[in-house]
Amino acid sequence: xxxxxxxxxxxxxxxxxxxxxxxxxxxxxxxxxxxxxxxxxxxxxxxxxxxxxxxxxxxxxxxxxxxxxxxxxxxxxxxxxxxxxxxxxxxxxxxxxxxxxxxxxxxxxxxxxxxxxxxxxxxxxxxxxxxxxxxxxxxxxxxxxxxxxxxxxxxxxxxxxxxxxxxxxxxxxxxxxxxxxxxxxxxxxxxxxxxxxxxxxxxxxxxxxxxxxxxxxxxxxxxxxxxxxxxxxxxxxxxxxxxxxxxxxxxxxxxxxxxxxxxxxxxxxxxxxxxxxxxxxxxxxxxxxxxxxxxxxxx
Amino acid sequence: xxxxxxxxxxxxxxxxxxxxxxxxxxxxxxxxxxxxxxxxxxxxxxxxxxxxxxxxxxxxxxxxxxxxxxxxxxxxxxxxxxxxxxxxxxxxxxxxxxxxxxxxxxxxxxxxxxxxxxxxxxxxxxxxxxxxxxxxxxxxxxxxxxxxxxxxxxxxxxxxxxxxxxxxxxxxxxxxxxxxxxxxxxxxxxxxxxxxxxxxxxxxxxxxxxxxxxxxxxxxxxxxxxxxxxxxxxxxxxxxxxxxxxxxxxxxxxxxxxxxxxxxxxxxxxxxxxxxxxxxxxxxxxxxxxxxxxxxxxx
Numbered sequence: 342x343x344x345x346x347x348x349x350x351x352x353x354x355x356x357x358x359x360x361x362x363x364x365x366x367x368x369x370x371x372x373x374x375x376x377x378x379x380x381x382x383x384x385x386x387x388x389x390x391x392x393x394x395x396x397x398x399x400x401x402x403x404x405x406x407x408x409x410x411x412x413x414x415x416x417x418x419x420x421x422x423x424x425x426x427x428x429x430x431x432x433x434x435x436x437x438x439x440x441x442x443x444x445x446x447x448x449x450x451x452x453x454x455x456x457x458x459x460x461x462x463x464x465x466x467x468x469x470x471x472x473x474x475x476x477x478x479x480x481x482x483x484x485x486x487x488x489x490x491x492x493x494x495x496x497x498x499x500x501x502x503x504x505x506x507x508x509x510x511x512x513x514x515x516x517x518x519x520x521x522x523x524x525x526x527x528x529x530x531x532x533x534x535x536x537x538x539x540x541x542x543x544x545x546x547x548x549x550x551x552x553x554x555x556x557x558x559x560x561x562x563x564x565x566x567x568x569x570x571x572x573x574x575x576x577x578x579x580x581x582x583x584x585x586x587x588x589x590x591x592x593x594x595x596x597x598x599x600x601x602x603x604x605x606x607x608x609x610x611x612x613x614x615x616x617x618x619x620x621x622x623x624x625x626x627x628x629x630x631x632x633x634x635x636x637x638x639x640x
Numbered sequence: 641x642x643x644x645x646x647x648x649x650x651x652x653x654x655x656x657x658x659x660x661x662x663x664x665x666x667x668x669x670x671x672x673x674x675x676x677x678x679x680x681x682x683x684x685x686x687x688x689x690x691x692x693x694x695x696x697x698x699x700x701x702x703x704x705x706x707x708x709x710x711x712x713x714x715x716x717x718x719x720x721x722x723x724x725x726x727x728x729x730x731x732x733x734x735x736x737x738x739x740x741x742x743x744x745x746x747x748x749x750x751x752x753x754x755x756x757x758x759x760x761x762x763x764x765x766x767x768x769x770x771x772x773x774x775x776x777x778x779x780x781x782x783x784x785x786x787x788x789x790x791x792x793x794x795x796x797x798x799x800x801x802x803x804x805x806x807x808x809x810x811x812x813x814x815x816x817x818x819x820x821x822x823x824x825x826x827x828x829x830x831x832x833x834x835x836x837x838x839x840x841x842x843x844x845x846x847x848x849x850x851x852x853x854x855x856x857x858x859x860x861x862x863x864x865x866x867x868x869x870x871x872x873x874x875x876x877x878x879x880x881x882x883x884x885x886x887x888x889x890x891x892x893x894x895x896x897x898x899x900x901x902x903x904x905x906x907x908x909x910x911x912x913x914x915x916x917x918x919x920x921x922x923x924x925x926x927x928x929x930x931x932x933x934x935x936x937x938x939x
Contacts, residue, residue, distance in 0.1 A: 444839070467853050479853045504849040507842060515849050521832040522855035528901045529824025533817045536888070539895045540743070540761040543806060550803040550814050554766050554778045555876075556821035558857035577854075589835070591883040596838045599932040602827045605901060633898040 344494055348373050350399035350406035351390075352419055352426070353440070354381045356436030357466070358409035360473040361439070361499045363388065368498035372573075375399045396420070397429035403433040405495060412584055413442040420461075427453065434459040435488045437495065439480070441465040441585050444510035444517070444592055446538055451509040452482060460488040461509065465516035466500060467523075469576040477501045481519070517592060520585040524606045524621070526560040531627040534569060534638040544569045544640050568624040569640050579626075580619030583610035643793055647672050649698035649705035650689075651718055651725070651741070653680045656765070657708035659739070659772040660798045662687065667797035674698045695719070696728030703733040704794060711883055712741040719749055719760075726752065733758040734787045736794065738779070740764040740884050743809035743816070743891055750783060750808040759787040760808065764815035765799060766822075768875040776800045780818070782810030816891060819884040820921070823905045825859040829928040831861075833868060833937040843868045843939050867923040868939050878925075879918030882909035 347370075349363045354376040362385055366372055374391040375398070376382050382392045393399045396419045400406055406426055410416050416438055418428045426436060436454060438447065438461060451461035462484035472478040478500035482489055483625075489505045496503045506515045533556075537547045545566070552562045586607040593600045609629040618625050627638050646669075650661045653675040661684055665671055671689040674697070675681050681691045690697045695718045699705055705725055708717050715737055719725045725735060734751060735744065737760060750760035761783040771777040777799035780787055788804045795802045804815045832855075836846045844865070851861045863875075885906040892899045908928040916922050926937050 383919070398659055409699070467850075467855070469854075474878060479849070481849050495688055502849075502852060506845055506849055507840070511839075511841060514836065514841055517848040518832045518836045518839075518841070519853070519855045520856070521835060522850060523862060524827050525828025525831065525901075526825045526855070526857055529821050529828070532824065532899050532901050533820040536820060536892055536895075536897050536899060537813065537817045539897045540810075540817075540891070541806075542810060542813055542817070546803070547814055547817055550778070550780050550801075550805055551766075551818040551821060554818070555768075555858050555862075556766070556818045556825070558821070558825055558859075559854050560857070561821060563854075567748055593835055596835075597933060598835050598838045598935070599929070600831050600835060601904060601932075602824075602831050602901060605904060630898070633900075634896060636897070 344405065344491065345369055347405055348403040349495065350403035352396055352399055352406065353409040354385060355409065356470050357473045359384065360470070361409060362390070364476045365495065365498045366390065370498065372496070373399055373402050395424035396426045397424045399429070400426040400431070400434065401429035404431055405437065405492065407437045407439060407495070410440040413446040415575050416440050416442050417446060417450065421453065430454070430457050430459055432458040434436055435462060435492055436460070437462045437492060439464045439466055441516050441588065442513060443588055444513040445595060447513050448482070448510045460485045462488055462492060463510060463512035464496065467516065467519050471576055481506050481512045481515035483514070484509045485508055516571045517585065519522065520582070521589055521600065521603050523560065524582060524586055525602050526558045527564065527623055527626050528606045528609070530558070530561045530565055531630045534565065535630040535634050535636060538638040539634060539636045544638065564624040568627045569638060571639050573621040573625045575622035577619065577623050578619065579610055579613050579621050579623055582623045583607060583614055586610060596606060643704065643790065644668055646704055647702040648794065649702035651695055651705065652708035653684060653696055654708065655769050656772045658683065659691070659769070660708060663775045664794065664797045665689065669794070669797065672698055672701050674905065684819050687754040694723035695725045696723045698726035698728070699725040699730070699733065703730055704736065704791065705733065706736045706738060706794070709739040712745040715739050715741050716745060716749070720752065720775045728918050729753070729756050729758055734761060734791055735759070736761045736791060737761045737936050738765055740815050740887065741812060742887055744894060746782070746812050747809045759784045761787055761791060762809060762811035763810055766815065766818050770875055780805050780811045780814035782806055782812060783808045816884065816888045819881070820861065820888055820899065820902050821883055823881060824901050826863065826922055827905045827908070829860045829864055830929045832936060833864065833926060833927040834933050838933060838935045839935040843937065854932040863923040867926045868937060870938050872920040872924045874919065874921035876920055876922050877918065878909055878912050881922045882906060882913055885909060
């Protein structure tokens with residue numbers, strides 16, 4: 342069975358899902374798509390995708406079903422809810438959830454799908470909307486290894502660094518680990534640049550002086566220059582990062598793990614959202630620190 | 641005046657100072673050295689250095705005087721105290737303080753030295769004891785630009801990435817910015833790996849999966865593998881990092897800057913020191929998180 346002859350289902354055509362689906366078409370796959378707001382399917386239809394009326398219909402017409410949604414309840418609803426994937430699913434299907442959701446919810450859904458001799462692969466991504474458009478996403482995959490191997494050419498149509506990290510839920514766990522790192526590092530960048538700014542330092546020179554040694558990070562060297570230029574365009578939005586940190590904190594609490602630094606950063610993101618800054622890039626975290634210390638960290 | 645014909649003073653032959661002084665001898669400089677514990681001067685004497693009995697005597701015999709000490713009071717004592725550098729200093733001298741101390745204390749000492757037509761360059765380093773031995777330290781220099789230019793071949797004898805970041809105190813400020821970044825990033829690494837461990841993740845695979853993207857940092861990719869192997873040998877010691885974070889917090893408070901993340905990490909280091917772990921490397925920060933969550937983050 343060549344996966345290129347299979348129809349591929351794709352559910353969730355948002356800021357991430359739409360370019361990912363387009364990249365699959367570019368890679369030669371036939372798509373059947375579903376989106377709650379139907380108007381967003383137009384661009385995919387134009388490229389030859391079939392548009393389904395329900396997730397169930399998608400599952401009934403494809404044995405590889407990709408979901409790219411916002412949060413755990415969205416994925417539960419689309420897969421297990423009324424007219425959901427589960428209602429239409431064929432035996433031996435593979436559902437690939439590329440959303441970032443709870444590892445526990447992931448394992449629960451996978452268990453249910455096993456009753457239909459099917460698997461859920463959890464395959465969250467990092468790399469933001471730029472990576473989705475360019476097909477350079479990092480993809481961290483948990484779940485059945487054979488199902489992963491069968492799906493690899495789909496992943497290769499959307500991303501570059503594709504790693505199977507363990508059993509069901511482990512892709513989500515890896516993604517949450519990623520977000521702990523990203524958030525904590527960005528907070529250090531924000532505090533450091535506000536401190537530097539109040540000290541009267543040349544901010545560009547400061548990043549150049551410290552960005553090559555033990556203080557080096559992607560967050561400092563990629564997002565640092567943006568934020569000191571006042572560029573808050575999102576690579577990854579504040580409101581989505583806050584949602585991911587909530588997932589971290591929930592998963593940590595379920596396991597009895599204390600994440601004090603992550604919790605602190607989460608609180609700053611909560612505050613930014615309440616100020617209407619949820620759609621800005623995560624580098625807007627600096628604004629919380631600017632407010633606290635009444636100083637701008639800009640060149 | 642060729643600096644190679646000058647006698648160079650070096651005060652403070654500890655874990656950093658001794659290899660730095662040796663590298664200067666290797667680079668062809670004549671040294672006159674002082675250390676409070678005189679026995680530590682033996683290895684330098686063997687290499688041809690003159691041993692002075694007081695900092696004042698060092699200053700009386702050299703117009704370039706390097707200090708490499710632990711904290712602000714040590715530098716104040718050695719420069720301004722009894723038999724200190726200031727008592728013996730000649731006009732037109734350059735004192736190069738490579739310790740990490742308070743930017744404000746730095747500026748005060750520089751002002752006093754100006755009365756003797758001399759300058760203090762603040763030139764703290766990063767790169768740890770490995771960098772000191774190998775002569776690959778990053779050196780962040782504040783103070784008079786002409787004094788910096790005159791001293792450049794001394795810096796080149798000890799380090800690689802040498803940047804003049806601004807007026808007196810700005811070298812120290814840049815170093816403190818570096819420490820905010822280093823500490824906050826290491827905390828994120830520690831929380832992430834404890835979370836991953838409790839989740840049952842393969843820790844080496846986890847670092848491989850996330851270490852190349854937005855979560856990438858020197859702390860993750862260099863110290864992460866050490867800490868999951870249980871290797872807590874110091875590149876930079878917990879007790880020195882805690883001292884530097886105290887300097888950050890003091891300087892921040894003086895300026896009215898809030899550093900909540902840095903303060904949290906500082907508290908963890910305080911706890912580790914009280915457990916007798918002050919001489920371990922900063923990657924031992926993971927131990928605080930392991931204790932909190934009752935799980936080891938080791939392979």
